[in-house]
Amino acid sequence: GTTDGTVTVLYFARSAELTGLREEELVAVPTPISSAQVAKLRRSDQVAARRADGDSSCFCRLVALQGRVVLAVRRQYVTIGNQQLSLQDGDEVAVVPPLSGG
Amino acid sequence: GTTDGTVTVLYFARSAELTGLREEELVAVPTPISSAQVAKLRRSDQVAARRADGDSSCFCRLVALQGRVVLAVRRQYVTIGNQQLSLQDGDEVAVVPPLSGG
Amino acid sequence: MAEPPRDVFRLRRDWLSVQEVVDSVSSSRCGAVSVFIGRTFIILLLFLRAGRATREDQVEGRKVIGLQYEAYEAMVQSELSRLAGALRARWPSLLHVCIHHRLGWVKVGEASIVMAISSPHRQDCQEAIQHAVTQLKANAPIWKKEVYDSQESSWKENSECSWSQRGGASD
Amino acid sequence: MAEPPRDVFRLRRDWLSVQEVVDSVSSSRCGAVSVFIGRTFIILLLFLRAGRATREDQVEGRKVIGLQYEAYEAMVQSELSRLAGALRARWPSLLHVCIHHRLGWVKVGEASIVMAISSPHRQDCQEAIQHAVTQLKANAPIWKKEVYDSQESSWKENSECSWSQRGGASD
Numbered sequence: 107g108t109t110d111g112t113v114t115v116l117y118f119a120r121s122a123e124l125t126g127l128r129e130e131e132l133v134a135v136p137t138p139i140s141s142a143q144v145a146k147l148r149r150s151d152q153v154a155a156r157r158a159d160g161d162s163s164c165f166c167r168l169v170a171l172q173g174r175v176v177l178a179v180r181r182q183y184v185t186i187g188n189q190q191l192s193l194q195d196g197d198e199v200a201v202v203p204p205l206s207g208g
Numbered sequence: 209g210t211t212d213g214t215v216t217v218l219y220f221a222r223s224a225e226l227t228g229l230r231e232e233e234l235v236a237v238p239t240p241i242s243s244a245q246v247a248k249l250r251r252s253d254q255v256a257a258r259r260a261d262g263d264s265s266c267f268c269r270l271v272a273l274q275g276r277v278v279l280a281v282r283r284q285y286v287t288i289g290n291q292q293l294s295l296q297d298g299d300e301v302a303v304v305p306p307l308s309g310g
Numbered sequence: 311m312a313e314p315p316r317d318v319f320r321l322r323r324d325w326l327s328v329q330e331v332v333d334s335v336s337s338s339r340c341g342a343v344s345v346f347i348g349r350t351f352i353i354l355l356l357f358l359r360a361g362r363a364t365r366e367d368q369v370e371g372r373k374v375i376g377l378q379y380e381a382y383e384a385m386v387q388s389e390l391s392r393l394a395g396a397l398r399a400r401w402p403s404l405l406h407v408c409i410h411h412r413l414g415w416v417k418v419g420e421a422s423i424v425m426a427i428s429s430p431h432r433q434d435c436q437e438a439i440q441h442a443v444t445q446l447k448a449n450a451p452i453w454k455k456e457v458y459d460s461q462e463s464s465w466k467e468n469s470e471c472s473w474s475q476r477g478g479a480s481d
Numbered sequence: 482m483a484e485p486p487r488d489v490f491r492l493r494r495d496w497l498s499v500q501e502v503v504d505s506v507s508s509s510r511c512g513a514v515s516v517f518i519g520r521t522f523i524i525l526l527l528f529l530r531a532g533r534a535t536r537e538d539q540v541e542g543r544k545v546i547g548l549q550y551e552a553y554e555a556m557v558q559s560e561l562s563r564l565a566g567a568l569r570a571r572w573p574s575l576l577h578v579c580i581h582h583r584l585g586w587v588k589v590g591e592a593s594i595v596m597a598i599s600s601p602h603r604q605d606c607q608e609a610i611q612h613a614v615t616q617l618k619a620n621a622p623i624w625k626k627e628v629y630d631s632q633e634s635s636w637k638e639n640s641e642c643s644w645s646q647r648g649g650a651s652d
């Protein structure tokens with residue numbers, strides 16, 4: 107199935123710079139879904155890819171992070187992989203580059 | 209021999225309370241002298257002892273410290289024992305009860 | 311009469327007051343307060359100018375003029391609450407925990423983080439604060455960019471963060 | 482251009498300012514400042530009133546209302562200089578060391594000691610400050626008397642002091 111409503115994707119630091127976005131809303135997200143698939147859901151990249159030549163690679167911009175990125179789903183860290191997630195309307199997913207607080 | 213001038217003995221905290229003194233000057237102190245002998249040199253106790261009945265025990269008041277005391281000779285800690293010290297005119301000797309700074 | 315433990319976390323865009331953080335953890339029941347202050351310091355990066363002959367290597371310095379911080383603010387609160395809970399589980403004597411962290415532009419020399427922990431005896435709060443700083447660097451969703459006098463900038467990565475390039479190293 | 486290391490030791494009869502101590506160790510070259518604040522806390526001593534029947538043991542409390550500090554001031558300076566030298570030998574990256582300690586009457590809740598150490602990286606100053614507090618308690622000729630609301634008082638002894646009753650124990 108897919109989510110009824112929207113899932114908000116948040117970008118920070120280098121992931122915000124690379125996507126040019128702070129935040130976007132996704133609709134009708136498949137669920138359950140693996141965290142690796144979530145990482146490819148970003149609409150901005152899908153749009154950019156479609157506009158270019160239908161390239162199905164959605165990871166074009168964040169590739170600069172070279173795998174050094176995790177997600178935070180409902181404010182819990184989730185590594186990008188095969189882990190299955192159930193997303194719901196209103197969920198918040200963040201694309202989290204390496205931390206540098208302190 | 210003995211020192212030409214004076215040696216100042218300083219008392220702090222419980223050692224000051226027990227002797228009733230903050231400071232006293234000793235003259236003609238034997239030198240070299242063991243740290244144990246220095247600990248017995250205090251004039252106030254000698255006077256008190258003479259006044260009473262010639263009791264030669266000079267450690268009467270500080271006995272309450274039950275050995276938990278060291279000296280500081282020229283601002284260096286010296287445990288009370290057989291260690292030989294050369295005292296000179298103007299030297300400062302402190303009677304140092306257990307520390308409680310911090 | 312027991313004073314309930316307090317966890318105080320603030321993300322602030324203005325100057326951090328050490329006294330305010332210390333006051334937040336003060337208690338007549340606590341004999342010890344440990345404080346950690348993290349600040350920006352000047353790094354002189356030396357690099358070779360590309361294309362120059364090796365004999366005349368042009369060494370240039372660039373200086374950090376400040377830091378730009380940002381955070382996933384809501385998640386900072388939840389991560390720090392989790393962190394405080396873990397500290398209290400490991401050091402049950404801890405009383406109050408207070409963390410102030412800067413966001414936005416921070417000039418060189420200004421504190422970017424001030425953390426204080428109180429406990430009856432010093433060993434507990436001293437051990438806890440070392441652990442807390444490490445865990446904050448590993449888990450609090452906060453990012454900083456060093457900005458140089460050359461107008462360049464670069465996002466930093468804590469070695470404590472498990473998915474950083476330096477991940478797993480100890481700092 | 483190198484900033485010479487500073488050792489600042491003060492024995493003060495008035496309120497200690499954490500900010501002042503932190504400012505004393507601040508440097509644009511230092512990424513980390515560790516601070517330790519020692520305070521008096523309320524101890525409720527429970528004791529049995531002598532001569533009462535065990536069934537009706539009368540428990541009384543007495544409360545610390547404050548502390549009276551005194552010091553061998555000149556020797557405090559020499560011992561703290563020695564301590565700072567030992568710290569720098571063990572952690573060569575340390576920049577500044579500042580210790581303010583109260584003398585005279587200190588009310589419950591007021592800081593009796595504030596210590597700060599700065600270094601480029603946090604691990605050095607955090608380790609050094611733990612060691613410094615232990616060494617200060619072991620060697621600085623400073624004494625405190627707890628004064629109770631019952632008008633009684635008692636001289637305290639640091640377990641870190643090798644000639645105390647509790648000597649050799651770790652606190």
